[in-house]
Amino acid sequence: MLQDKKARITETQSWGSYFLLRMSAPQIAREAQPGQFLMIRVSSGFNPLLRRPLSIHNCAGSELEVFFQVTGEGTRLLSQKMAGEELDILGPCGHGFSLKPEFKGREIFCVGGGRGLAPLYFLARELQTIGATPVIFYGGQTLSDLALKNRLVATDWEINFSTDDGSYGFRGFITQLVEQQLKKRKPAFLFGCGPEAMMACLAEICQLSNLPAEFSLESIMGCGLGACWGCVRKIKKGGAIKYLRICQDGPVFPAEEILWSGD
Amino acid sequence: MVDLSSDLGFLRLKNPVIAASGTFGYGLEFQPLYDLNLLGGLVIKGLYLKPREGNPPPRLAEAPCGLINSIGLQGIGVEAFCQDVLPKLSLLQTAIIANVCGEEEEEYARVAEYLSRHQGLSALELNISCPNVRAGGKCPAQDPEATYRTVKRVKQVSPLPLITKLSPNVTDITSVALAAEEAGSEAVSLVNTFLALAIDLESRKPKLGNVLGGLSGPAIKPLALRMVFEVARQVKIPVIGLGGIFSSHDALEFMVAGASAVEVGTANFVNPLACPEIIKGLEDWAESHGLNRLSEIVGSLKV
Numbered sequence: 001m002l003q004d005k006k007a008r009i010t011e012t013q014s015w016g017s018y019f020l021l022r023m024s025a026p027q028i029a030r031e032a033q034p035g036q037f038l039m040i041r042v043s044s045g046f047n048p049l050l051r052r053p054l055s056i057h058n059c060a061g062s063e064l065e066v067f068f069q070v071t072g073e074g075t076r077l078l079s080q081k082m083a084g085e086e087l088d089i090l091g092p093c094g095h096g097f098s099l100k101p102e103f104k105g106r107e108i109f110c111v112g113g114g115r116g117l118a119p120l121y122f123l124a125r126e127l128q129t130i131g132a133t134p135v136i137f138y139g140g141q142t143l144s145d146l147a148l149k150n151r152l153v154a155t156d157w158e159i160n161f162s163t164d165d166g167s168y169g170f171r172g173f174i175t176q177l178v179e180q181q182l183k184k185r186k187p188a189f190l191f192g193c194g195p196e197a198m199m200a201c202l203a204e205i206c207q208l209s210n211l212p213a214e215f216s217l218e219s220i221m222g223c224g225l226g227a228c229w230g231c232v233r234k235i236k237k238g239g240a241i242k243y244l245r246i247c248q249d250g251p252v253f254p255a256e257e258i259l260w261s262g263d
Numbered sequence: 264m265v266d267l268s269s270d271l272g273f274l275r276l277k278n279p280v281i282a283a284s285g286t287f288g289y290g291l292e293f294q295p296l297y298d299l300n301l302l303g304g305l306v307i308k309g310l311y312l313k314p315r316e317g318n319p320p321p322r323l324a325e326a327p328c329g330l331i332n333s334i335g336l337q338g339i340g341v342e343a344f345c346q347d348v349l350p351k352l353s354l355l356q357t358a359i360i361a362n363v364c365g366e367e368e369e370e371y372a373r374v375a376e377y378l379s380r381h382q383g384l385s386a387l388e389l390n391i392s393c394p395n396v397r398a399g400g401k402c403p404a405q406d407p408e409a410t411y412r413t414v415k416r417v418k419q420v421s422p423l424p425l426i427t428k429l430s431p432n433v434t435d436i437t438s439v440a441l442a443a444e445e446a447g448s449e450a451v452s453l454v455n456t457f458l459a460l461a462i463d464l465e466s467r468k469p470k471l472g473n474v475l476g477g478l479s480g481p482a483i484k485p486l487a488l489r490m491v492f493e494v495a496r497q498v499k500i501p502v503i504g505l506g507g508i509f510s511s512h513d514a515l516e517f518m519v520a521g522a523s524a525v526e527v528g529t530a531n532f533v534n535p536l537a538c539p540e541i542i543k544g545l546e547d548w549a550e551s552h553g554l555n556r557l558s559e560i561v562g563s564l565k566v
Contacts, residue, residue, distance in 0.1 A: 001295040003535055041533070046328040046481045046509070049533055090535060220323050222330065223532045225296075227288030229308075229337045230323040243317055243337060248292075 001225075004028055007087045010063060017070045018115065018147035019079045021087075026062035028091045034123035035096025035216055035252040038066060039224035041088035042077040052078065053221045053247070055119035055193070056092060064091075067148065069115040093224045094251050097123050097191050097214055103132035106188035109211075111137040111178055111202060113194025114145050119216050121148070123191055124157055135187065136160065139174025139198070143167040175201040182209050189213065190255075200260035213255035219246045234259040265549040266556040267542070269303060269524045271501045273424035273449045274385050276303035276358055276524055279557070280514065280542050283505055283528030284309055284362035284388060284428075285334065289348045290355075293535060301539045303524060304358030307344070309390050311364045312374055314340040318395060319472035324461035329482030329507075330529050331459045333473035335395045336364055341374055345381045353383030360426065362388045364396075368403075368416050375421040387423045389414065389448070392430035392455035394477045400458040404430035407442035414446035426503060429453040431483075431490055440494040440502075452503035452526060453494060454487045479529040481507045488520050495521020495562055509537065511544025521562040 007025040014020070028038070039051035052074045058065040070076050081087065097119070108127050110120040117138055124134035139162040140146045146168055152159045161169025162177045170177045175198060178190075182205065190213040192202045199215045206213040222228035226248030235244040236257045244250070267278040284306035287293060299305065317337025324331045339348075344361075352359045361378050365371030375387055391413055394400035403409040404427075414427055427443035429436055431454035440451050456477025461470035469475075487506020495502045504522030508514050509530040517525050530537035549557045 003296060046533070048325050049328060049330055049480055049529070050323075050325055051533065088534075220321060220325075222323055222332070223286070223292075223535070225288070225292045225535065227292040227308075228286060228323075228332070228532060229288075229317060229334050230332060232317065232320055232322065232337065243320070 001091065001093065002027055003088070003090045005086070005088045007089045009081055009083050009085050009087060012081065012083055014079065015147035016144050018067070019070065020057065020065060020067045021078070021081060022063055022065045023087055023089070024062055025064050025089060028089065029059050029062050029064050032056050032059045032064060032092040033096040034099070034126045035119050036092035036094050037251060038064070038089045038091035039093055039221070040066070040078065042074045048074045050220070050222060051090065051224065053093070053224055055216065056122055057118045058122050058125070067115065067118045067121070090224060094247055095249070097216070097252050099126060099130055101130070103127065103188055104130060105132070107133045107135050107185060109137060109178065109187045109190040110134050111174060111190060111192040111194070113139050113174055113198040116194030116198070117148055119193055120191065132188070137162070137174050137178055139163070139177070139194070141165065173201070174198065175205060178202065179205050182211065187211065196261060203255045203258065203260065206255055214252050215255060215258060216252045217246050217250055217258070221247050223247070265546055265554060267546060267549070269558055271450055271523055274358060278303040278542050278545065279518065279524035280538050280545070281306060281358070281360070281503065281524055281526045282531060282538055283526035284390065286528040286531045289344065290352050290359070291348070293531070296535050297539050300356045301542060302357045304360055304385065306360040306362050306388050306526065308338055309336045309362040309364040309393065310338060310341050310344055310374055310378070311336065311366070312341055312370055312377070314338065314343065321470060321472050324470035324476065326459065326461060326478060326482060329478050329480035330532070331461050331471065331476040331478050332456070333395045333471045333476035335473060336393060341377045345378070349381055349383050358385040359383055360386045360388050362390050363417065364390045364393070368413050371413055372416045372420045375417045375423070379421040379423050384423060386426055386449070387417070387421060388426045388428050388452060389417060390428050392428050394430070394432060394456060394458045394475065395473060400432060400475050402430050404428070404439055404455070405433050407438045410439050411442040411446045414443050414448045418447040424449040426450040426452050428455055430455050431486065431506070432458045436490050437493050437497045440498050444498045444500050448500065450501045450503060451494060451498065452505060454483070454490050454506045457483055457486070479507065481509055483507045484513060488516060491517055491522050492520040492564065508541070509533070511541045511548055514541050514545060515548060515560065518561050519564050521564070523558070523561050
């Protein structure tokens with residue numbers, strides 16, 4: 001964990017409201033694990049005040065990437081950054097996905113909804129290096145939400161697409177596609193990230209199929225270091241329900257520990 | 264070499280910069296980022312007798328140049344603190360100050376008493392000013408008499424120097440500061456956060472789970488500065504200033520207004536290196552202004 005005030009942006013890409021920034025941050029890149037995130041300062045002034053937490057989308061050599069959607073003022077400012085500019089970043093923050101030796105030789109489902117695909121690209125790459133087979137599920141409301149489509153297709157991973165309106169891939173929710181596939185195959189694990197409703201539905205599907213799973217959660221954050229206790233969420237731990245910090249105790253939690261809003 | 268030290272009488276700080284309670288966890292969270300021995304001191308997150316759950320999320324909302332929080336003092340309680348955290352903090356060469364909370368007067372006393380039995384603390388900060396734990400943001404620091412009683416009670420049971428942390432959500436903060444002084448508080452720190460509300464217009468719901476929260480950050484700095492100025496003119500005990508300090512110039516303004524030391528809070532989130540950078544900035548400023556001792560500027564406002 002460290003603060004790099006001079007992470008130079010080396011490349012930017014955009015697809016409508018979705019953006020990707022690549023930056024050079026050798027020390028943070030050396031430590032980064034899939035599922036961890038960066039706290040990025042979006043303004044050199046005080047408005048907006050807080051850093052924005054963004055999952056590490058990819059980590060290669062001395063470079064890191066973040067993939068995000070413009071959802072407010074902070075991400076809008078970040079989307080305007082250009083190659084050559086320097087970012088003030090803090091990371092790698094939090095605890096990432098559990099990569100287990102027994103994944104070797106097994107299929108692992110990686111399910112992302114919209115911008116929720118962000119942490120799964122880095123994850124899939126790491127899964128491959130430990131000899132597991134990532135199977136990607138990528139859903140959106142419509143084709144324009146599948147911003148990373150071409151990037152994913154260029155890999156040798158199996159990719160399953162869905163759109164609510166049928167403009168690309170399976171017509172319907174990504175959760176339906178996962179459910180269908182689970183009737184035919186037996187993955188060792190499922191990792192998910194996306195809208196709450198998607199993750200809650202996936203958690204239920206996994207429970208019914210006895211499929212262990214982990215989800216990466218999102219929250220507004222103060223510090224990203226576990227110091228302010230501003231990003232808590234109810235988590236079931238050892239028989240008790242407690243407010244745990246998404247930044248430090250997560251952002252990745254086992255499916256069975258997460259309390260969903262409908263619970 | 265400029266002398267940055269700040270002599271509070273009961274405690275000599277190596278420099279006037281203290282990390283503020285609630286923004287610095289139990290101290291160790293920032294250890295990966297810099298050497299905590301650089302700090303003048305650090306104030307631990309508020310402690311009750313028992314572990315405490317805190318308020319329902321969302322607990323944070325941004326405001327222009329500010330942050331509204333309603334954490335509600337979630338915490339591990341004094342026992343876990345003294346057993347698991349304090350021994351590690353005791354190894355540091357910086358002032359460790361515990362922030363004492365209570366549901367009522369007696370709990371403040373019992374927390375203070377418990378903490379006083381352990382080695383490693385330089386002082387206690389009495390948190391009678393959190394706006395997030397009682398209905399409507401009420402707190403003892405809104406009433407000079409309640410302040411007097413709580414300070415008096417804590418002083419009876421704890422030999423540790425006491426810094427009473429004041430609320431800005433009052434009509435006349437000097438009357439509360441004077442009450443704390445009269446009851447035996449060795450110092451006052453001010454200000455805690457300003458009671459605030461953030462609304463999500465579309466849902467017409469409050470943005471915070473606990474409805475109201477406390478505003479901090481650059482947005483409150485001029486208000487906090489005014490209150491420090493008012494209080495410092497009235498009390499004889501040292502004043503520790505806080506509220507939106509983000510730079511060494513902010514810290515210097517509080518000192519000129521009468522603060523012997525400062526606490527840095529929300530800035531720790533925005534720039535985790537805020538405290539060491541402010542300390543460096545103080546040294547540079549003192550040097551460039553030909554000061555031998557930085558404390559010369561305390562209360563030097565020309566009015």
